[in-house]
Amino acid sequence: MHKIILYTCSMANQQLIKGSLSTIVLHLLQSAGEMYGYEITQKVKQLTSDEIKLTEGALYPTLHKLEAEGTLTTESRKVDGRVRKYYRLTEDGKKATAERMEELEAFLLNMQRVLGLNIKLSS
Amino acid sequence: MHKIILYTCSMANQQLIKGSLSTIVLHLLQSAGEMYGYEITQKVKQLTSDEIKLTEGALYPTLHKLEAEGTLTTESRKVDGRVRKYYRLTEDGKKATAERMEELEAFLLNMQRVLGLNIKLSS
DNA sequence: ATCTTATGCATAAGAAAATTATGTATAAAA
DNA sequence: TTTTATACATAATTTTCTTATGCATAAGAT
Incomplete structure (x- = not known):
């Protein structure tokens, strides 16, 4: 009768992801x-x-937004009776991804400066 | 007559800050x-x-939100003919700040894992 | 057999948090 | 005296995320 749902997450951590979701997907x-x-x-x-x-x-x-922008292309395939929509980077998408990653690294560097953290990036 | 404005910024870098603004302020x-x-x-x-x-x-x-939450207190002072509103952490605010910083570090660690970056945090 | 969970897509309503555009006001510099 | 810098604030809009919902199939549990 009662459905008990446990939310075990790291909460506010979640909101930090704002803005970096598309970069994660592209990467x-x-x-x-x-x-x-x-x-x-x-x-x-x-x-x-x-x-x-x-x-x-x-x-x-x-x-959907990335696809509309021409960053991604899609291809639907039926696997085990279920349809999967596969996403893949376009040529423009590859360039965009490289830019996004550079921006992210720059951002992390800035966070380091502002927060006084010592972050070392390698590759 | 014409006002020429140069936008020299790092653009998308900007949107990465979403979600971490309050943490920056608190720190x-x-x-x-x-x-x-x-x-x-x-x-x-x-x-x-x-x-x-x-x-x-x-x-x-x-x-204003952080003040309303009891995280910050304010004190307005007139300096050089202009009013400045000084913000300061409350005791609760100090705890909140410590938590936020831990969350941020956890987030950066997760970004490392997802993006395959090698980030080393020290202090 | 049937109910739940996992897989897999999608969208709509609402909330949250930023951008952009204003507005007020004083002081300093051009 | 006009612009720039300092200093606050808010309103309208946009972006982006959460939450809720919907549909559908397969697999596992009861």
């Missing part, structure tokens, strides 16, 4: 070649030990 | 003891070589 696609939406959510979940959870309500609109 | 206040709004904008500008610009439209509502 994952660059690494993997192609991925489908659900796969992306699971990958992030796995990489962060459940600490960062991409919600579908945030992910799918982001993917 | 700066913790370091300095007290600061007024304009001073915060100039400090961030200086620390990041003009790369991150806190707009007043973002900063002031954030300060």
